[in-house]
Amino acid sequence: MTTKTYRFSIYRYNPECDVEPYMQDFSFEAPSTDMMLLDAIEHIKVQDETLTFRRSCREGVCGSDGMNINGKNGLACMTHVSGLKQPIVIRPLPGFPVVRDLVVDMTQFYKQYESIQPYLLNDTIAPAVERLQSPKDRAKLDGLYECILCACCSSSCPSFWWNPDKFVGPAGLLWAYRFLADSRDNATQARLGALDDPYSVFRCRSIMNCVQVCPKSLNPTKAIGKIRSMLLKEAV
């Protein structure tokens, strides 16, 4: 089997011993069959156990291994090494405080997600069976509920970089629309009321970085547009 050399340049920072972050080169020989980036990083971690990153499902569903790969955010487990220019430059998700190496502190991201009340609100008495929902109404949730909270989108959004405490960000807004669009949710007024300030939604400038990087091919910009339309219909 033919082998190939894979070269990497990876962001390193351990607060216990590093004064400042630096880039470290790694390389290894491996069969030239296709490999996922996560497999490659796991391989490097056997060489250097101090290399630190998050991972869990390794199939693009849990959202743990979001990172900046050759300048673009993505999930390591769903990125084919063969499609990447070498040396492969890997950095932590931009815009978040770095805890160590590729691990970032996502507190602000989760706070924004929580701020939109990401749960179904319905104050009517639940029936003994399911609440009915037509396939057409259910289809409105497609492209929304699949979000895995990997933060690839929000961390590629300049508006989120500048105002992470006030702009909800693409992921949070995608979830906000997922509940606004749900025929079973009846808190639409309250949800919209909480989003009509100048920051939460309106800091989105529709540059669509989020759409470009979403590993699940979701479209937060479109969802934000829908929220804006709903807000306008309410306001005029």
Added chain:
Amino acid sequence: MAINTYEFDAIIVGGGGAGMRASLQLANSGLKTAVISKVFPTRSHTVCAQGGITVALGNMHPDDWRFHMYDTVKGSDYIGDQDCIEYMCQQAPAAVYELEHMGLPFSRTASGHIYQRPFGGQSVNFGGDQAARTAAAADRTGHALLHTLYQKNLQAKTHFFTEWYALDLIKSTEGGIAGLMAMCIETGEIAHFKSRATILATGGAGRIYESTTNAFINTGDGVGMVIRAGFPVQDMEMWQFHPTGIAGVGVLVTEGCRGEGGYLVNKNGERFMERYAPHVKDLACRDVVARSIAIEIREGRGVKANGVDAVLLKIDQLGADVINSRLPGIRELAITFAHVDPIKDPIPVVPTCHYMMGGIPTTMHGQALTRINDQDHIIPGLYAVGECACVSVHGANRLGGNSLTDLIVFGRAAGIHVENALKKGDLPQQTVDESQIDQALVRVNRWNNNKDGESFHTIRDELKKIMQSDFGVFRDGQYMQPGLDKLDALYARLQNAKINDHSEVFNTTRIEALELDNLMAVARATALSAITRTETRGAHSREDFPDHDDVNWIKHTLYFGTEGKGSIDFRPVNRQPLTVEPFQPKARVY
């Protein structure tokens, strides 16, 4: 280093479906509840469940929970406890409606009801026609379920200790469990979590095998903790191999593919399941289908894919519309990981370790059990739910779609039981045995201090190889005994192994090493239990004992593991349901 103590009414270890269903119950009842999870909760492995949650809602045809019960008992190859199976199947509809009310975005029928698809081993009228009983949210049911539960827990203000790793249980002087020790992954801080009820919901341990559908995090932490605490684990020989993991990668392809009309073919294009299960073909139980695939491959009718022998799963005949609406996630996974678009080409698949039927024995309320002098004893203060528990509803073979049912029904049941017990004062604060705190830190200290031994990677790789070759789909005493001996030798080496990262901040290597201790405990429990059960039943398929032995082996194996060696005991299977007639063992024909 001073050790902080955190005190709660109830502590749940694990933020997957079962853990968060239990925590939701408790948080909503106003109890001080904490969830300790080594990953952010929505990264738990429940998120990977695809096909659905099996429940007799009757949305596609008239249905009855008793049919579900019959299928589950039969699927378990008659070593599932019938009272618990009855409870699960009967409670499932209410539990699933609750999920729907919480907002879970189920797929819908034309009339607006929850959509249900056919899955393997399902029938109506006690073994009659194929049923469609698995409620689905496209092929992302686990994802939808886990996010819904996390969201409801946010609303209920459950306290999450995210990225905290549970080290060991703290035994009380009363012989029960008074909480546990855990480590904050981000800072390395070790803390004592004191609680009147500790609910283990740590999931499976599929990472003991080389080829697995399981996430990296499925390392059997709860099972390891219970074994170290001197309590038993049950039916650990029973490991489900999912028939359809993507060849060479291990990524799961849902049984829902076959439920929607897909089927398996060998290299000759033959739909070979017609030979093995003439009646239900590709929708036979998972143990049956996995074995059939293994035989096809062994007899030279497999295809080579990704460097391994495989068979092909064909779903192109369903058409692009069905695939895109019902199986969109599968299409995405197949394109990414198998380089095939299933709308056009078949997916190469191979049986892959998927689910641990065994685990911590519990009552139907989730109370963990031990066995003293042939009597069950409830361990005060300890509960277990989900895959780490063995209630047992899955027996020797779990039905597809029953794992999510198990999580929800028993997560809820344990929550309700703890809630009531705390209110009635049945769960007193136990006295912490201080020596236990030091005991719980022995492992961390060992990994912190070992600096000269061999690498833990070597040991982990060898462990997986042994399990894969000697304790896989087909088993034989002549390979298993040497396999166990190798594991014992490996266990001894593990005590001197080392890690090369001794930092405190987000030291994932240390976590992996601590997880390896648990994988080792699970592997040894599996090995000894598998050697002990000298018959073939469900997923436990022995070439040296190819037949069922209903006279001697309708019983649970119990494994106790202490330092250095394990021992086996047994528990009777409960064959007496609460309200219906018992189902008697008979040959499982599909």
Added chain:
Amino acid sequence: MLNHVHSVTNLGRSGVADWLIQRVSAVVMAAYLIFITVFFLTHPNVDYTLWSTLFHHTTMRLFSLLCLLALLGHAWVGIWTILTDYLKYPIARGALQSLIILAFIACLAWGIQTLWSV
């Protein structure tokens, strides 16, 4: 809900209002620009008399004032957004905002004076 941000310096006091102000003001400015362009195209030789006649119409004065208001509103929404994005020190931002508001008031006064002094 947790997120609601109160601001006293954004023009419309709500995100929707600001968003709407920017769109409506853009339409006003576009209309004004089209009118002026058409005026120049249809009048190849514009001299002072013609120009001052045009601006003697009250409608034209009001239209011009409206355009000036639209311009200032539009600019304020934009500048406010940029300042809140990039200027993270409240005192500096407040000071700069005050200066710009003064400048805008001056522009407005000057504009009115110009329009009604023709």
